[in-house]
Amino acid sequence: DAGVIQSPRHEVTEMGQEVTLRCKPISGHDYLFWYRQTMMRGLELLIYFNNNVPIDDSGMPEDRFSAKMPNASFSTLKIQPSEPRDSAVYFCATGLPGAGELFFGEGSRLTVL
Amino acid sequence: KQEVTQIPAALSVPEGENLVLNCSFTDSAIYNLQWFRQDPGKGLTSLLLIQSSQREQTSGRLNASLDKSSGRSTLYIAASQPGDSATYLCAPYTGTASKLTFGTGTRLQVTL
Numbered sequence: 001d002a003g004v005i006q007s008p009r010h011e012v013t014e015m016g017q018e019v020t021l022r023c024k025p026i027s028g029h030d031y032l033f034w035y036r037q038t039m040m041r042g043l044e045l046l047i048y049f050n051n052n053v054p055i056d057d058s059g060m061p062e063d064r065f066s067a068k069m070p071n072a073s074f075s076t077l078k079i080q081p082s083e084p085r086d087s088a089v090y091f092c093a094t095g096l097p098g099a100g101e102l103f104f105g106e107g108s109r110l111t112v113l
Numbered sequence: 114k115q116e117v118t119q120i121p122a123a124l125s126v127p128e129g130e131n132l133v134l135n136c137s138f139t140d141s142a143i144y145n146l147q148w149f150r151q152d153p154g155k156g157l158t159s160l161l162l163i164q165s166s167q168r169e170q171t172s173g174r175l176n177a178s179l180d181k182s183s184g185r186s187t188l189y190i191a192a193s194q195p196g197d198s199a200t201y202l203c204a205p206y207t208g209t210a211s212k213l214t215f216g217t218g219t220r221l222q223v224t225l
Contacts, residue, residue: 004156042217043157043202091156097213098206100147104156 004105006092012111018080021108023092024073029103034067034077035091037107043091049075082112115140117216119203125222126193134188134219136203141184143205148177148188151200151218160201161188193223 005024013019025032034046047057052069060067064083069075079086090108095101116139126132136146145164149157161177163170163186170177176189186203202218 043215045213093156097147097204098144098208100145100159100162102147102157102159102213104158106154106156 004092004094004103006090006105006108008108009106010109010111012113013082014113015083016081017112018078019082019086019110019112021077021090021092021110023075023077023105025075025092025094026103027073029094029096031094031096032069032075033091033093033097033102034075035093037089037091038087046077046090079110082110084112086110087112115205115207115212115214117203117205117214119201119216119219121219122217123220123222125224127224128193128195130193130223131189131191132193132221134190134201134203134221136186136188136216138184138186138203138205138214138216140205140207141181142207143181144208146177146179146186146203146205147213148175148186149202149204149215151202153199157202190221193221195223195225198222 007022033048035043037043046059047067049069067077093104095103118137120135147162148160151157161170163177163179174191179186200218200220202215204213204215206213
């Protein structure tokens with residue numbers, strides 16, 4: 001397995017534009033997590049799925065953020081409209097945190113001008 | 114809400130030194146604690162998992178200790194090497210899938 005694959009790796013967009021980040025998780029893992037990392041706030045959990053169902057989205061900052069997992073091999077995080085304060089690195093991860101098995105993608109670096 | 118603090122925020126040491134990274138957390142009702150490594154521009158990689166019933170866990174030159182009651186963990190790196198240069202994050206786990214709280218990390222640089 002190639003690990004967790006995220007795209008795009010880098011995205012630069014203008015305020016107000018829609019941004020879609022994509023994640024292909026490791027097969028066989030039931031949990032999928034979206035995190036956001038900034039210098040000020042560190043790594044924050046946005047939302048997680050279990051068997052493609054969103055379980056906890058309390059970390060999603062605003063209604064401008066939405067996430068979907070239409071099947072076990074694909075998830076998206078969408079920001080519409082984007083704002084400069086959304087600039088961050090967004091990580092997708094799969095596995096079981098409680099078992100010490102959490103595998104991260106390399107992240108999508110978003111810059112909103 | 115779990116608060117996780119890592120000290121120091123940054124550290125620079127010459128190659129060969131032994132060093133200690135500190136992690137403190139406010140909610141001691143944890144199941145386990147993990148230490149992660151993050152290289153620049155990369156995702157996190159798990160280094161060590163220490164269960165709440167354990168005092169120490171070792172992997173190669175890395176040794177993690179846990180004092181659950183006082184809300185502290187340390188990561189000891191022996192004989193540091195330039196390849197150890199990275200950011201190290203601790204993450205206590207309090208029992209549900211969402212309750213893995215990350216510290217802000219210690220950025221380590223090991224110089225030749």
